[in-house]
Amino acid sequence: MKKYLSIFFLLPALLLLPGCGGGDNKEESGENGGDEKFPAQDVTAEMEAYYKEKSEFFHFKTPEDIPADLEWTDNNQLSEIGSPKAKKGGTANARLQDYPATLRVVGPDANGSFRNYLLDEVSVNLAHRHPETLEFFPGLAQEWAIDKANKTVYVKLDPKATWSDGEPVTTDDFFFMFFFFQSKYIQAPWYNNWYGTQYTGITKFDDRTFSISVPEAKPDMDSRVLELGPKPAHFFKELGNDYPQRYQWRFQPTTGAYVVKDSDVKKGRSIALSRHKEWWALDKKHWRYRFNPDRIEFKVIRDTSKAFEEFKVGNLDGFGLSLAEYWYQKLADDNPLVQNGYIKKVTFYNDRPRPPYGLWINQAKPLLSNKDIRIGISYASNWDRVIEKYFRNDYTRMKTSSDGFASFSHPTLKARPFDIEKAVEHFAKAGFTKRGNDGILVDSTGNRLSFTLTTGYESLKDMLPILRQEARKAGLDLKLEVLDGTSAWKKTQEKKHDIVFSAFGTFVEMYPRFWESWHSVNAYETDEDGKKKVKTQTNNITSTAVPELDELIIKYRKSEDAEEMKQLAHKMDEIIHDEAAFVPGFVQPFYRMGYWRWVNYPDDFNVKISDGAGEWFLSWIDEEAKKETLEARKAGKTFPPSIKVYDQYKID
Amino acid sequence: MLGFELNPVTRKRLRRFQEIRRGYYSLIALVVLIGFSLFAELFISNRALIVKYDGKLHFPTYGRFQPGTKFGLDYEYETNYRKLQKKFREDENSKNWVLMPFVPYGPEEENYKDNDTYPPYPPSRETKHYLGTDQIARDVLAQLVYGFRIAIMFSLMLMVATYLLSVIIGCAMGYFGGLFDLIGQRIVEIWSVIPFLYVVIIIAAIIQPGFWTLLIIMAAFSWMGMTYYMRTGTYKEKERDYTAAARVLGAGTPRIIFRHILPNTLSTLVTFIPFTVAAGITSLTALDFLGFGLPSGTPSWGDLLKSGNENIRLAPWIILSTVSSMVFVLTLVTFVGEAIREAFDPKKFTTYR
Known part of the structure; x- marks a missing residue:
């Protein structure tokens, strides 16, 4: 939600300079050093006192209190996202321009571009807008009901919903979410304001059922609640004044398909997402054909022209070609890599709110x-x-x-x-x-x-x-x-x-x-x-x-x-x-990219409301094809070229 | 300040410099280059040298802007002289003509062609882009020449500013000595460890520096090195008999410093000049390359290097011509520097060989 007020901005280059000279500073990462530096503390008592003190916001009731006449929806009829042909497995290679300043997703420096992979595009919220119809399809919520008159949304959590560390997702995590975002510890005034003013209360009925109220019954009032994602109360037990430092390099358990392992955090150089094999939504409709690669490895390549060269030798799977000079000149249609069928080029017309350039x-x-x-x-x-x-x-x-x-x-x-x-x-x-x-x-x-x-x-x-x-x-x-x-x-x-x-x-x-x-x-x-x-x-x-x-x-x-x-x-x-x-x-009514032929996309390439090919994690990697392509390239063997335009969503 | 006469040793050194031909000719070449760049508008410009229109001659190069209406065109803004020339040529009965400079393009001007081709355009005699264009169709040669003019002027001014500062401070430290020297030295030491590049980057990120701001910032962080030479030089000269004699004769401090000490210490500085100039050019280019230099749009070698690097496969002419020019100019400067150093080598004029 933080997205909505932020202009796209780059991290200032000078903050990154000290990072590039450093040698192997792997030892610093992980939690080993952290335990001595950060003495044990427990925020639970403070949290409980807060709930009591703000009893007009945090309500505790019983399942009998749920109104009987609610109309529950689950929207399971909405169409599947992604292709049933998708295969799990393989390693995807991608590029980062800057190394993430932190693994936290809230607080100082957390609003960097890597947050997309930690939170925005990966984690599962209560429900998400369907990228074709804008209606909500279920995520953590199994079903929900909207009470317009009382400006309240009722939610039943999916009983399977679990954090990546195995703990179940419960109503308490949503209570904690409000405590967390309203707390001064997180040093994020925007969240303090948003979660303090845009919601009027949360009510617990049981461990998996709750309701959240908002101040106004706007036409899209459901989105205010359904787009919420919980915070793991058990993980943030040590919340306190040193939150930014304490949690700087700790990966927060996620409801999504990808986790970051400590051993994959090579500061200043690379970071990787690993697919959580026992992910709770692995077979869930709308989620099962997405998040396919087993690993997504991100390497820091600051210089764009260097990244482009890396792409052309196959070290990166794809490269955005939206700028004309790349599309028409640097990787023109007659480029041997394209003509020999190693790299595919694609133009995809999307249809979404346009950034007002x-x-x-x-x-x-x-x-x-x-x-x-x-x-x-x-x-x-x-x-x-x-x-x-x-x-x-x-x-x-x-x-x-x-x-x-x-x-x-x-x-x-x-x-x-x-x-x-x-x-x-x-x-x-x-x-x-x-x-x-x-x-x-x-x-x-x-x-x-x-x-x-x-x-x-x-x-x-x-x-x-x-x-x-x-x-x-x-x-x-x-x-x-x-x-x-x-x-x-x-x-x-x-x-x-x-x-x-x-x-x-x-x-x-x-x-x-x-x-x-x-x-x-x-x-x-x-x-x-x-x-x-x-x-x-x-x-x-x-x-x-x-x-x-x-x-x-x-x-x-x-x-x-x-x-x-x-x-x-x-x-x-x-x-x-x-x-x-x-x-x-x-x-810019489309996005364009080039990708190696071992990357596969659904037959209609992508979804209508997407701002890049990767946003919905629809692609899958074919390791066999990768071997074949690289060998063919050495041997001079070629494949039919593929330059495609998908204009099914083009508006004139 | 320079009202003193060069001492005989210095004169001898200058003569020696002239004898080192490589350095001497390099100096001449440099001076010619600088002179040429000062009048670059006469050779490289999008404004005509001479326009003959309705029997009258116009010389737009250095004057105020000339609206198109002046030459019978239908617009109020600056005349496009290349198009005007074309128009006059197409009309066979016309007695009007336009004389354009050798390269009829300005350094900041984009020249996208009206057909379906897109920049960077390769070098071509026909289009008069003799070194081609960059990725937004700006003439490379024009940028090189105007960029050189800015870089060399910047560098020369930077040199004057830093030497002025370091001579004053170094001399004062050496001459007054004692506590002043002690404190001054510590300040210089502290000031020298401030990472200059970071400071410039930080400042450039907050405000976009113009020519003068950048000059001041850079001068403020590059005067320290030279103070050591000035300080030791002054210490040495101060203790000499002629200085004592001057003092006995009743000369005041300014007179002693300016008439006696400075002329005898300055020669050390002279040997550093070419290298300071080269360093000035390279640091300005580096800053521009990193995007922290002069405002966007100012012709600069750093910008050219950057676009050359980005388009190295597509348009090798950008990086080739920029790197060659840089190597050429910096080699000239180095030759001059070498020659000066050799000419000023104290071993040459000493009996203790």
């Missing part, structure tokens, strides 16, 4: 508070040329900040096209009528029409010179500032940027969010002297404050009717378009 204009800055200048900037941004030249027409232009939410997205609205005349006209309205010596517009007081364009996306920096060069034609100067991911994000969060090229991570949900990015409470606050000042550390990075929009956002937040919410969403999209504080950039 574009220019976010900070209205708290002097000139940018002028709407005409913002509209001018919109017209002066030549995304079409970026898409045509840099992305080679593979990507499409983004329309609004909330594309990809089906009928919740605006049906007709389009982003402003590149139009020098209109841009100049709007700049002139703002007083910028004359061109200075360098061709940049100036106003009567001598202000230059010049802004800093910041970004934290090193990999996309090459498209910015195009925007810059084209904007000059309209008399607009964009100074490019490419920072590392964390610094750019920090600058944006402190609202010190002029314009930032960025995107928010979107995850699969029913309707777009507006409050975080557009409500004025996230833009300004008043200090003790009653003075208005910019509010930092929020996601309203455009400093938008429009009273009408605020009203709609609150209405939308409170609304429990999907139809009304759609109308409101469209209206808000229109206001956001008029305000012109966001210049929509591009949409």
Whole structure:
């Protein structure tokens, strides 16, 4: 759930530098040294006292108290995920750009990209959204019931559900989850806030039955509860002030298929996931054809071009080819590796909420508070040329900040096209009528029409010179500032940027969010002297404050009717378009990759709502084919080439 | 400050330097290169040298921007002179003409072609990308030349700044000695162990440094080494009879330092100059390569090395031309340095051979 407010960011390179010089520091890992360093402690008493003290949140009842008229669902009728042809076994080889800073999934430094493999994409929650239909299919929950009137979701746990260390998953683990996330020990304020405000209580009926209540009965209120994952109370017994250090390199027992063994943690170099052979969901529908390789080995390769070379010799199983230069040039269709059938190329059109890539204009800055200048900037941004030249027409232009939410997205609205005349006209309205010596517009007081364009996306920096060069034609100067991911994000969060090229991570949900990015409470606050000042550390990075929009956002937040919410969403999209504080950039409607022929995917390749081929763990490894391929390559034997496009989910 | 006369020994050394031909010619070549890069706009630029339009001559190279409307085009922004040239040529009756520089591209300008081909474009005489382009269609030769200009200017200024600092501090430590020297030495020691690269990386990650900020940061962390030489040199000269004589004659501290001690110690520094310049170029290139250097878009050898490395199979011309230029320039600098070192070798002028 943490995903939803985070921008994709890279760990700062400098934090990693000390890690790369170190020799063999295997001895440090594991728990042996840990026991002396961390004296025994037990949080159980404190936990029990907490439950008692917050009796309005933690309720204990008996099975008789479960309302009799509940409608239980299990959604077992939803279609299977993955292919019945999938075979378990084999070793997959993958690459990490940075070594994970910790094995914890919560707390300082835990929000790195490796967390996907420890938690987000691997562990089993109560239920998960089906990647074709968005309905929930069962995970830890055997069945569940929704009581809209009382804003409560009832859950019966699957009796088989077990932690990877053999302990059963019980209601207590969900109680502990709230204790854990509300605790100060974990040093994660976002979780403290979320689990403290977005839920109103949990009730235990028996060891496998409980209910959780939420403050509002939104149309997707079920997701608030069903997407929860428990925390193993027995494992976090030693929770305390030293939590970040104590649990830094301890792998938390998981409900998912993959575990990390201590012996596989080679700090700075490699880490591996091992398949849990007695996994409780091994034969469960929706889960049985996934998580196939016995081992997934991750090697740290910092340099992308080096990783690409490793891929081409077969040390890595797959490589993302979404960038045009890789797809068309570095591994072109006529490349011998492809033509000889060793490496397969695939394009898969997915259909999911799109990350809003574009220019976010900070209205708290002097000139940018002028709407005409913002509209001018919109017209002066030549995304079409970026898409045509840099992305080679593979990507499409983004329309609004909330594309990809089906009928919740605006049906007709389009982003402003590149139009020098209109841009100049709007700049002139703002007083910028004359061109200075360098061709940049100036106003009567001598202000230059010049802004800093910041970004934290090193990999996309090459498209910015195009925007810059084209904007000059309209008399607009964009100074490019490419920072590392964390610094750019920090600058944006402190609202010190002029314009930032960025995107928010979107995850699969029913309707777009507006409050975080557009409500004025996230833009300004008043200090003790009653003075208005910019509010930092929020996601309203455009400093938008429009009273009408605020009203709609609150209405939308409170609304429990999907139809009304759609109308409101469209209206808000229109206001956001008029305000012109966001210049929509591009949409990548597919993902592309190359993979060695020993990797197999289902016949229709992947599921509709996926943001990468690996997200749902559908592939399986054929070790025989691997041997055969590598030998064939030596002997010069070839296979039929395979370059495929899966466009069953393509939307035009 | 340099109002003193070179002493005879120094003059002898300079003459000796001229006799070492490899170093001497390298110096000349370097000076020519720097001179050429200072006027690079006349040879490599996307702005025309001369435009003849409606009977009038225009010289856009160094002037203010020229809107397209000035030459009968329908846009307000800077004229695209290459297209203008093409247009004039296609019209046979036209008396208008455009003279473009040898390489008609700017260093920061993307030149995606309008057909279905994509960069990096290989070297070609026909397109006038004599060393090809990088992955976003920027001319490699233009980037090399403008990158060299920035690197060498940066490096020279860095040298002046660090020497100024180290001469002042080193001299003061040597001359005043005592407690000042003791404390100064400790500060220098502490300052030297701060890992310079980390500091630059940390600062660069927070603010994107411009030319001057980077210069200041780098100067602040590279003056320490030279203070040792200045300090010992000053200690030595201070105890000499001529210094004592000057003091007896009533000369003040500044006079003694600037007129007597400095001229006699500076020669040590001279031998270091070429190597400091080379180090300046390489560290700027390294920082740019790592992405912590000058702002994105500034032509730089580090950027070129990076894109060359990323496209080593696809576009070997990028890395080849950049590495060759670097080797060439750094070799020149080293030759000069060697020659100076030899010319200034005290053994040459001593009787104790």
